[in-house]
Amino acid sequence: MGVLVTNEFRNGARLELDGEPYIIVEFQHVKPGKGGAFVRTRLKSLKNGNVIDRTFRSGEKFDEPDIEEKTMQYLYAEGSDYIFMDTENYEQLSLSKSELGDRTLYLKEQMVANVLYYKGKAITVDLPLFVELQIAETDPARKGDMASGGSKPAKLETGAIVKVPFHLQEGDIIKVDTRTGDYIERVKASS
Numbered sequence: 001m002g003v004l005v006t007n008e009f010r011n012g013a014r015l016e017l018d019g020e021p022y023i024i025v026e027f028q029h030v031k032p033g034k035g036g037a038f039v040r041t042r043l044k045s046l047k048n049g050n051v052i053d054r055t056f057r058s059g060e061k062f063d064e065p066d067i068e069e070k071t072m073q074y075l076y077a078e079g080s081d082y083i084f085m086d087t088e089n090y091e092q093l094s095l096s097k098s099e100l101g102d103r104t105l106y107l108k109e110q111m112v113a114n115v116l117y118y119k120g121k122a123i124t125v126d127l128p129l130f131v132e133l134q135i136a137e138t139d140p141a142r143k144g145d146m147a148s149g150g151s152k153p154a155k156l157e158t159g160a161i162v163k164v165p166f167h168l169q170e171g172d173i174i175k176v177d178t179r180t181g182d183y184i185e186r187v188k189a190s191s
Contacts, residue, residue: 002064006039006056014046014065017054021046021065021118029058046116047123049101068117069126074107082107084115084125093122100124105160106131106178127178132187133157134173141166151183 004015009027016022022043031037037058044051046067072084072093080097082104093115097104103125107113114126138154151163154174162176164183171190174183 004062004064006058006060009039009041014067015043015062016065017043017062021067021123022052025051046118047099049103049124066119068120069114070117071112072115072125074109074111074113074125076109077104077107084113087112095122095125102181103127103178105156105158105181106133106176108133108158129178130175130184131178132173132175133160135164135168135170135190138164138168138170140169 004013007029009024011024011026013024014021015024022045024041025044026042028040029037030040039056039058041054041056042051043054046065071087073087075083075085075092077083081094082097082100084093084095085091086093095115100107101124106127107125108131111128111131113128115122116124116126133156135154136157139152150166152166153161154164154168155161156174156176160176160181162174162181162183164174168174168186169190172186173188175185175187176182177184
């Protein structure tokens with residue numbers, strides 16, 4: 001394990017705080033006219049996905065968490081458990097819905113993702129930044145809607161609800177940002 005100093009903070013850096021692993025979502029170095037410099041951060045727990053805001057004095061040091069990543073393939077859901085298979089040794093792993101949080105909205109069978117292990121225990125899945133999912137349900141477009149450039153809700157094959165442009169319809173495959181849940185683009189129109 002290494003040590004991370006506040007002047008080395010960057011988005012995506014991992015640190016251990018109060019015995020828990022976190023990832024830096026945002027940070028800002030602040031140097032006021034009076035007093036010492038400090039760093040404002042927004043941290044996301046790698047265990048439960050909760051986001052917290054913390055301020056640290058400049059020069060504070062943190063341990064980097066003991067995180068190991070294994071490439072695994074998502075196989076299927078069984079009740080509230082999600083089953084993954086190690087792509088090297090074919091061992092299977094079960095993670096609960098509570099451990100995965102809203103990441104389950106973007107899991108598609110046969111998808112390859114990185115499972116994060118903290119101190120030897122699987123804690124969550126690091127999804128690809130973008131996934132391609134099919135629109136399962138959405139309202140049909142009406143004639144006046146297209147000109148306004150607005151959006152409508154669409155339910156995807158995994159159960160996620162995403163705002164999409166009016167011209168999209170059921171069966172279209174779209175690209176979604178897994179970090180924000182935002183529609184990016186249509187990949188393939190329904191046939």
